[in-house]
Amino acid sequence: MSLTLEIVTPEARVYSDTIDTVVIPTVNGEIGILPGHIPLITQVADGELRVTKDGKEHLLAVGGGFAQVEGDKISVLAERAITEEKIDEKAVEEALKRAETQLKEAAHLDPAEQEHLYELIRFAGVQLAVKRRQR
Numbered sequence: 001m002s003l004t005l006e007i008v009t010p011e012a013r014v015y016s017d018t019i020d021t022v023v024i025p026t027v028n029g030e031i032g033i034l035p036g037h038i039p040l041i042t043q044v045a046d047g048e049l050r051v052t053k054d055g056k057e058h059l060l061a062v063g064g065g066f067a068q069v070e071g072d073k074i075s076v077l078a079e080r081a082i083t084e085e086k087i088d089e090k091a092v093e094e095a096l097k098r099a100e101t102q103l104k105e106a107a108h109l110d111p112a113e114q115e116h117l118y119e120l121i122r123f124a125g126v127q128l129a130v131k132r133r134q135r
Contacts, residue, residue, distance in 0.1 A: 001035035005051060007060065007076040014081040015051075015060060022074060023050040024067050033069055040069040044078055046122045048130050059084040061130045063123040080123050087131045096124035 005022055007015040023032045025047025031040075046063040064079030099120040102109075109117075 001072065003033065003035055003072045003074055005074045005076070007049070007062070007078060007081050009065075009078050009081050014078075015083060017051075017053065019051050019053045020055075021052040024074075024076065025049060025062065026067070031067075033074055035072055037069050039071075040067075042067050044076060046119075046126050048126065048133070049076070049081075059130045059133060061087065061123065061126045063119065063126065079119075082127065084130050087127045089128065089131050092124050092127045092131070096121060096128075099124065 002018045002020060003022065005015065005017060005019050006013065021032065021034050023030050024042070025045045027043045027045045030047075031042060044062055044065045044067050047061075049060040049062045051058040051060070060081055060083050062076065062078045062081045065077045067074065067076045099117050103114065103117045103121070
């Protein structure tokens, strides 16, 4: 038995494939999904999403959103998501530095803008962890 996984962000469909298993980071910890899993809706946290297909593990960085398991279909509606192959480590490091600098100078920012910078920093950290995990 297999699962169908689809990961969608507001910008694009990031991942769509038939898989064996998936581990999703949620606000309550990681959840492993196997074929025959009970129906579920959960809030996705910033973190590493691990997909197993044909005995190989594939990594994605995800941030925010929700996951739904219904039958053998898993839908992840994420605010942000990127596959490990598409992460540009140098660009992420530069974006992280810019966000940290802006946050240090954030005395004039409203709370929503500050939270946005914190989200950028968290997601940059997740991307770097995913990219560097395979080394």
